[in-house]
Amino acid sequence: MFFSISYFSCSSLSLDKQLEVNEKEDWLMIGGNPEKTNISKSDITLNPPFNLLWQFDADGGLSRNCLSVSDAVLFVNTLNSEFYSIDVTSGKSLGRISIPGRSSFSTPLVYGNNIIITSSGNTESRILSYSLIKGEIIWERNIGWVQTSPLLIDENIYVSNVSGDLYKLNATQGNIIWKCEASSPASSFYTSPTISGDKIFIGSTDGNLYAFDKKSGNFLWKFKTNASIFSDASVYNDRIYFGSDDKKIYCIDTAGTMIWKKDLKTKYLSSPGFYEDYIIVTGIDGAVYSLEKTNGEVKWKFTAKGALSASPLIHKNKIFIGSYDKNFYCISADDGKELWRYTCEGRVQTSAVIWKEFIFVASDDKYIYCFK
Numbered sequence: 001m002f003f004s005i006s007y008f009s010c011s012s013l014s015l016d017k018q019l020e021v022n023e024k025e026d027w028l029m030i031g032g033n034p035e036k037t038n039i040s041k042s043d044i045t046l047n048p049p050f051n052l053l054w055q056f057d058a059d060g061g062l063s064r065n066c067l068s069v070s071d072a073v074l075f076v077n078t079l080n081s082e083f084y085s086i087d088v089t090s091g092k093s094l095g096r097i098s099i100p101g102r103s104s105f106s107t108p109l110v111y112g113n114n115i116i117i118t119s120s121g122n123t124e125s126r127i128l129s130y131s132l133i134k135g136e137i138i139w140e141r142n143i144g145w146v147q148t149s150p151l152l153i154d155e156n157i158y159v160s161n162v163s164g165d166l167y168k169l170n171a172t173q174g175n176i177i178w179k180c181e182a183s184s185p186a187s188s189f190y191t192s193p194t195i196s197g198d199k200i201f202i203g204s205t206d207g208n209l210y211a212f213d214k215k216s217g218n219f220l221w222k223f224k225t226n227a228s229i230f231s232d233a234s235v236y237n238d239r240i241y242f243g244s245d246d247k248k249i250y251c252i253d254t255a256g257t258m259i260w261k262k263d264l265k266t267k268y269l270s271s272p273g274f275y276e277d278y279i280i281v282t283g284i285d286g287a288v289y290s291l292e293k294t295n296g297e298v299k300w301k302f303t304a305k306g307a308l309s310a311s312p313l314i315h316k317n318k319i320f321i322g323s324y325d326k327n328f329y330c331i332s333a334d335d336g337k338e339l340w341r342y343t344c345e346g347r348v349q350t351s352a353v354i355w356k357e358f359i360f361v362a363s364d365d366k367y368i369y370c371f372k
Contacts, residue, residue, distance in 0.1 A: 013085060013095035013135055018113050019071045026070040027353045030107040030149035031271055031311065034195035035235040038273035038280075040315035040354040048330050048340030050359060050371040054091025058084060062350055062362040064269065064309050065107045065149050065192075069355040075108040076368060081119050083108065083130075088358050091370055097130065106149040109157070111171050114138060116157060118146040127159055129174060139174030143167050148192040153214075160189035160202055168217060178217035182210055194271075196235035199254055203229030203242055211256060221256040232271035232311075234279075239293065241279050243268025249281055251296060262296035264289060270311040270351070273319070275333040280319055282308040288321060290336060300336035304329060310351040320359065322348025328361050328369070344369060 021028070025041050032038060061079035068075045073094065074086040081099040086092065099119045109116035111129070118127045127150065128140035144161035151158045156177065157169045164187035168177040182189070184206040191203040199220065200212045205228040211220040227245035234241050239259065240252050245267045251259040266283030273280040278299055281289045284307045290299040306325030313320040314333060322328045324347040330340040346365030353360045359371040 013083075013097045013130075013132070018133065019073065019110075021070050021110060021112060025356065026110065027068050027355060028070060028110040029068065029151055030065050030192055031194075031232070031234065034151050034153045036192075036194050036232055036271045036311075037234060037236060038271060038311050038313055038351070040313060042315065042354050042356050044357045046315060046318065046354070046357065046359070050330070050340060050342070052342065053358070053370045053372045055370075056086055056091050056093070056368040058082075058362070058366045058368055060366055061364055062366065062368070063105045064349050065105070065311075065351055066362060067350065067353045067360055067368075068108045068110055069353055069360065070110045072355075074355075074360060074368075074370075075110065075115060076362070077104040077106055077108050077117060078366075079103045079105070081121070083115070083117055085132075086368070088355060088370070099128070105147045109150050109152055111152055116150055116152070116171070118148075118150060118159065120145045120147060127157070127169070127174075129171070141169065141174050141176065147190055151193055151195055153195055158193045158195065158200060160191070160193055162188045162190060164188050164204065166193060166200070166202060166212060166217070180212055180217040180219065182206065182208070183219065183222065184208065190230050191232045194233040194235055194240075196238070196240075196254065201233045201235070201240055203231060203233060203244075205229070207244065207246075209233060209240070209242060209250075209252070211254075223250075223252055223256045223258070225250065231268040234271045234273070236274050236279075236293070241272045243272075243281065243283075249291065249296060251293070260296045262291060262298075269309040273312040273314045275314050275317070275319070278333075280312045280314060280333070282310065282312055282321060284308060286323060286325070288312065288319065288331065288336065290333070302331050302336040302338065306347065309349045313352040313354065315354055320352040320354070320361070322350060322352065322361050322363075324349065326363070328352070342369070342371065
């Protein structure tokens, strides 16, 4: 480790040296990238069995998307609005800050040596940028109740709120560049935006997947499903994949035309991942599916003993996924066979993250686990 973090108080955290951010190996945002492909960036081959390296008590609930990592530091948001930094190798706390608001549901967004964090709690709902060098808030904006994670691309932040608003902010100063909203007054965004090329895609409780222009925020099109959408979209090779509460997985092109749909008879809270010619989908019925990208046909199915709300993490030919049955699984991406599992102390609803040879996941009763 080439730097240390000094913990001055429960409301101050600063770095002695700058993070050396490496976009090719660091997990900087939800889904790993703006397209949310959920593919590990590590080049290291990881083979089970894996050993528990450390376990960290975050003293608060942990959401489905609360982990990011850069330069050997793991960043964690908790549901009691505290933000931690943890040494990857030792599991020791390097500091924490308390964020105004009641809860933080988002993945910490790493922007250079700043962390972009959202928090929600009536009038205290906001998005803010915290400097890890200065140990202070650089800017903050009230953008309404946020239960989603922000994305960063081209020095701009994109974030949605439950009122059905989508914002574009300048990452350096937090200035609002534009604000747009869904066309339906009944719309709420409980999904994070997904970006590919010059378009933003986001699902709504009104059953539509919306497309907006990334530069202007102008509405482009919407694709209608038969129920609310709580599954973040993932984009691969100009195809958009997402699930709806109508129990179908959809594949549409970036112009909003349906390619195929598949009824898997379950609902979805996670974004799909990708492995070779297949998409990997998890459902709240506890099943992991491998579907052919071209037509949605099922190649294999793995069933856990509890619901799945986390997105699958694909690392080479392996899939890492946690379940409400308290198990953290590693299964084969080729045939869906279980390769390894670890029983945690609580339900595992957090999406896993890999950095180099370290595997991270969290359970909803406050514990963060690191395996190697």
